[in-house]
Amino acid sequence: MLALLLLLIPSCLSYCDLDCKRLEDDPSKMVWTERATYCENGYGDAHCDSLYVGQPNVTAGGSAVRPDYCWGTTDANGVTTENLDTIANSIKFCAKRCGYCCVTEDHTCNWTIPSGYTAEIQKICNEVTWDKCLNSVEYRPIYAKYCPNYCGFCMFNGCVDAVSSCSKDPAVCRSTAMLTFASQYCKKTCGYCTACPDTRTDCAEMVRLYDYCNWQSNYQLKKECAKTCNMC
Numbered sequence: 001m002l003a004l005l006l007l008l009i010p011s012c013l014s015y016c017d018l019d020c021k022r023l024e025d026d027p028s029k030m031v032w033t034e035r036a037t038y039c040e041n042g043y044g045d046a047h048c049d050s051l052y053v054g055q056p057n058v059t060a061g062g063s064a065v066r067p068d069y070c071w072g073t074t075d076a077n078g079v080t081t082e083n084l085d086t087i088a089n090s091i092k093f094c095a096k097r098c099g100y101c102c103v104t105e106d107h108t109c110n111w112t113i114p115s116g117y118t119a120e121i122q123k124i125c126n127e128v129t130w131d132k133c134l135n136s137v138e139y140r141p142i143y144a145k146y147c148p149n150y151c152g153f154c155m156f157n158g159c160v161d162a163v164s165s166c167s168k169d170p171a172v173c174r175s176t177a178m179l180t181f182a183s184q185y186c187k188k189t190c191g192y193c194t195a196c197p198d199t200r201t202d203c204a205e206m207v208r209l210y211d212y213c214n215w216q217s218n219y220q221l222k223k224e225c226a227k228t229c230n231m232c
Contacts, residue, residue: 019099019100019102019103020032020033020035020036020099020100020101020102020103021033021036029063030063031060031061031062031063032058032059032060032061032062032063032064032099033060033102033130034060034061034130035101035102035107035130035150035152036058036060036099036100036101036102037058037059037060037096037099037101038096038101038102038133038152039095039096039101039104039106039107039152040096041093041094041095041096041097042092042093042094042095043093043094045096045097048093048094048096048097048098049097051069051094051097052067052069052070052094052097052098055067055068055069055070058097058098058099066098066099067097067098068080069086069090070086070087070090070094070097070098070099070100071083071086071087071090071098072086073086087100091103091104092104101152104152105154105155106152106153106154106155107149107150107152107154108149108154109148109149109154109155111147111148111149111154113146114145114146114158116146117146121142121146124139124142124143124146125142125143125146125147125150128143128147128150128151133150133151133152134164135164137162137163137185138162140160140161140162140164141160141162143160144156144158144159144160145158155199156188157193157197159187159188159192159193160187160188161185161186161187161188161189162184162185162186162187163185163186166182166185166186166188166189166190167188167189170189170190172186172189172190173186173189173190173191197226197227198224198225198226198227198228199224199225199226200224200225203224203225203227203228203229204228206225207225207228207229212225212229213225213228213229
C-alpha cells in the first residue's frame with residue numbers, strides 16, 4: 001500500500017518521507033503541515049539559512065522537496081544518499097529550516113498525563129487543531145498541560161501564554177495596570193510559571209567549563225538549562 005501511495009506522489013521522485021507532511025484531497029499532492037516549521041532553529045535562522053543557500057524553502061502548505069543537505073550526503077557525481085547522522089543534526093540544529101519540527105523533542109515527548117484528565121479534557125485534546133494551538137486563549141493552557149505533543153508544547157513544562165502574542169510585547173509584564181492580565185494570560189513570558197527546571201543534569205558543569213549560558217542560543221537554553229541560566 002505504501003509503495004502504491006509513493007507512486008502517486010510526484011514530489012517523492014528524489015527523496016520522500018512522510019514526516020511532517022499530509023496528503024491533500026488530490027492524492028497526487030502531498031504538502032508540508034503547519035507542524036513542519038513550528039519550532040525554532042537551534043542554530044538560529046540566519047545561520048541555518050546560510051547552510052542551505054540555494055536549497056528549497058520548506059513552508060506550511062507548500063510542496064517543495066526537503067533540502068538535500070537536511071537528510072543526506074552528496075557524492076562527487078551529485079548523487080545524494082540518506083545519512084542518519086545528517087538527519088539527526090538537522091533535527092537538532094535546523095529543524096525549522098528543514099521541515100523537521102514535528103519530530104523534534106517539542107512534539108514527541110513521552111507525556112505523563114497529570115491528574116484532572118477528565119472526559120471533557122480528553123475531548124478537547126482529541127479535537128485539537130493547529131489554529132487552536134496558536135490562537136485559543138481557552139485551550140492553549142489545556143493543551144500544554146494535558147496533550148502537549150500536537151502543539152509543540154513538550155518542553156514548556158505545562159506552562160504557556162494563553163495569549164500567544166504576549167512574547168511580542170514583554171513590556172506588559174512590567175505594567176502595573178496590566179498585572180492581572182499578565183499573571184493570567186502571559187504566564188510563560190512574564191515568569192509566572194510554577195516550574196522552570198533544567199532538563200539536563202549537567203547544566204552547572206556546562207556553565208563552569210564552557211560558559212554555556214552565554215554562547216548557546218536562547219531557544220536551546222530554555223529547553224535545557226532554563227533554571228541555571230535564568231531563562232524562566
